Amino acid sequence: MQLTFHKRAVGFSQLLKLNYLTTKPLSLIQQCIDTQSILDLKKIQTHITKSGFTLTLRDKLVDAYLKCGSISDGRKLFDEMPERHIVTWNSMIARYISGKNIKEAIGLYRMMIFEGLFPNEYTFSSIFKAFSELGCLREGQRAHGLSVVLGVEASNVFVGSALVDMYSKFGQMRDAKLVADQVVEKDVVLFTALIVGYSQQRAAWEALAVFVSMINEGVKANEYTFASILIACGNSEDLGNGRLIHGLIIKSGFESAVASQTSLLTMYSKCGLIDDSLKVFKQFVNPNRVTWTSLIAGLVQNGREEVALTKFRQMICNAINPNSFTLSSVLRACASLAMLEEGKQIHAIVTKYGLDKDKYSGAALIDLYGKCGNTEMAKLVFDDLTEVDVVSVNSMIYSYAQNGFGAEALELFTRMKDLRLHPNEITFLSVLLACNNAGFVDEGCQIFASMKSCHDIELTRDHYACMVNLLGRAGRLEEAEILINQVENPDVVLWRTLLSACRIHGEVKIVERIKNKVLELAAGDEGTHVLLSNLFASTGKWNQVIEIKTAMREMKLKKDPAMTWVDVDREVHTFMAGNCSHPRLQEIFETLDDLIQKVKILGYVPDTRFVLQDLDEVRKERSLYYHSEKLAIAFAVWKTSNQTSSIRIFKNLRVCGDCHNWIKLVSKVVKREIISRDAKRFHHFKDGLCSCGDYW
Structure with missing residues (x-):
């Protein structure tokens, strides 16, 4: 009778009864692997145990268990074996690593050393990956040393690639490069590992040099190589080389590969070419989660938030x-x-997927609620995080800062020591902003001094601008000017910050002294010209105003109109000063007149100092009544007259002093909180008071 290996022709038990295991054991084991039958493997193991077969056969059986996906049965048999071949050790270690059971793999490696069995190149190529996955740099270095002692040369491409990958993941690029240089015949895996390491360390030029070396040596890049080098180009905003690599991708036939296409999309968005990113995205047949996320992140980074939200909805619709x-x-x-x-709807989705305690989602939620003026919710999210890091703390401090809670921001900043977190540049910028918005001048000066002396923090122009603003608003204008002069090549932002402070205090002498210097730095900057024009207008120097405005006309510079928008019943309404285009204009004007009369009873007097035009007093008062924030609030009060919820308005410029006083009294008249976000911060108006304490 002719036997066949197919189970349906001759039953497995029949083969065993025919002593087929004695004559063709390896074939029978292979049949089990082909059919993925763990039950039949166990039957073979039982016969082997009874018959006392060789260790080699046991090794093959362990390998069969692993190939059938039963690592537990393989490990059990492995532990029962009095002796194991090096191949079996390597198979077990490799299987643990591929199954993400890294600790077990390292445990087996240690057991191998303890039992006096020397690892070979296959052991080392696996175990180096395990050490990098678990973050065990010291053990990885010791294993490297052992490989040298045992004569397992790093020049071997498998060992070398694994070592390069390990050192790259630890950021030890000098060691990675030294190992790579020892490998005689480098392959694409080694080159890619080196490029990935340099890209992660934001060493774009080094990554490009490796890529060029790889091409010169005739090694063909794969999609992961292209993906990695595109990341390097994106990080350095190197559009020229990015486009060249895009051409190579097309030439090499990887245009439809997901990894390289996703990196290509990201590279274009980081270089500010978001439309090119969208074109790349359209080429995807079935974009995966990474691709969708890369596109959405790029849109947000490039100021295309509404498109990002649309793409997110499409992503959800595509399951x-x-x-x-x-x-x-x-x-x-x-x-x-x-x-x-x-944002609240997205918060619900975050909770649905169990990510509400995740540090990344948590920091974004804190940022959302802080920038929407809801510090209470921001703090609830922060307090509920299981893992607090510098990013989430920075988000919370910034939330406090924007909303004028200076004391709370300073308290959290102090708590960072207890949380064993080291403040970074963003932390200090946020806490200085908090001091700015709360008027904590002395505290801000102390923190700024500590940055210069006690902390390993590089002072940026933003830090200096924050301090100039803090000192300037406190009336310490000369100190602010001295501080600017300490900066090497101060930019227009610093001088413009000082000009803003001069406007608050009506200080013209300093402005006259620095005006030409500022205009030289910002010859075509409309913001600086507008600021100077407003400053001279507020002090009644109309000749200078005419001079500035004439220069603006010659340079074709335009002032951004003051705009305020309000969300009522999930519909956004936008208002501009003096604009008469809203379909409900009559109701708005009637409500506005009613509010003006009521606040006048409470003591409101129009402050015509904030009218920056040469008009008579009556016309100045009328122009104040039709500021964009007054129109927006009047509309919201009329539209939601039967509600008691907060009114939220948003303005693109800084709120003027007259509107600030008016809104305080309106909050008392309508008995509702009015939350206003201007270009600088939030104001919470309630019962005739503002959270800023009239310091803004």
Whole structure:
């Protein structure tokens, strides 16, 4: 009778009864692997145990268990074997690593050394990966040393590639490069590992040099090589080389490869070419979660938040589940647009996917609520995080800063020591902003001094600008000017910050002294010209105003109109000063007149100092009545007259002093909180008072 290996022709038990295991054991084991039958493997193991077969056969049986996906049965048999071949050790270690059971792999490696068995090149190529995955640099270095002692040369491409990958993941690029140089015949895996390492360390030129060397040596790049080098180009905003590599991708036939296409999309968005990113995205047939997330993040980074939200909705409709990075990007889009209701819906999705305690989503939620003026919710999210890091603390401090809670921001800043967190440049910028908005001049000066002496923090122009603003608003204008002169080549932002402070205090002498210097730095900057014009107008120097405005006309510079928008019943309404185009204009004017009469009873007197035009007093008063924030609030009061919820308005410029006083009294008249976000910060008006304490 002719036997066949197919189980349906001759039963497995029949083969065993025919002593087929005695004559063709390896074939029978292979049959089990082909059919993925763990039960039949166990039957073979039982016969082997009874018959006392060789260790080699046991090794093959362990390998069969691993290939059938039963690592537990393989390990059990492995532990029962009095002796194991090096191949079996390597198979077990490799299987643990591929199954993400890294600790077990390292445990087996240690057991191998303890039992006096020397690892070979296959052992080392696996175990180096395990050490990098678990973050065990010291053990990885010791294993490297052992490989040298045992004569397992790093020049071997498998060992060399694994070592380069390990050192690259630890950021030890000098060691990675030294190992790579020892490998005689480098392959694409080694080159790619080196490029990935340099890209992660933001060493773009080094990554490009490796890529060029690889091409020169005739090694063909794969899609992961292209993906990695594109990341390097994106990080350095190197559009020229990015486009060249795009051409190579097309030439090499990887235009439809997901990894390289996703990196290509990201590279274009980081270089500011978001439309090119969208074109690349359209070429995807079935974009995965990483691709969707990369696109959404790029849109948010390039100020295309509304498009990002549209793409997110499409992603959900396509049944692609978002991760914490996707959701954090979408939340930042909502924060930038101050879309509180939409942000709350995203918060619900975050909770649905169990990511509400994730540090990335958490930081984005804190940022959302802070930028929408809801510090209470921001703090609830912060307190509920299981892992607090510098990013989430920075988000919370910034939330406090924007909303004028200076004391709370300083308290959290002090708590960072207890949390074993080291403040970074963003932390100090946020806490200085908090001191700015709360008027904590002495505290801000102390923190700034500590940055220069006690902390390993590089002072940026933003830090100096914050301090200039803090000193300037406190009336310490000369100190602010001295501080600017300490900066090497101060830019227009610093001088413009000082000009803003001069306007607050009506200081013209300093302005006359620095005006020409500022205009030289910002010859075509409309913001600086507008600021100078407003400053001279507020002090009644109309000749200088005419001079500035004439120069603006010659340079074709235009002032951004003051705009305020309000969200009522999930519909955004936008208002501009003196604009008469709203369809409900009559109701708005009637409500506005009613509010003006009521606040006048409470003591409101129009402050015509904030009218920056040469008009008579009556016309100045009338122009104040039709500021954009007054129109927006009047509309919201009329539209929601039967509600007691807060009114939220958003303005693109700084709120003027007259409107600030008017809104305080309106909050008392309508008995509702009015939350206003201007270009600088939030104001919470309630019962005739403002959270800023009239310091803004």
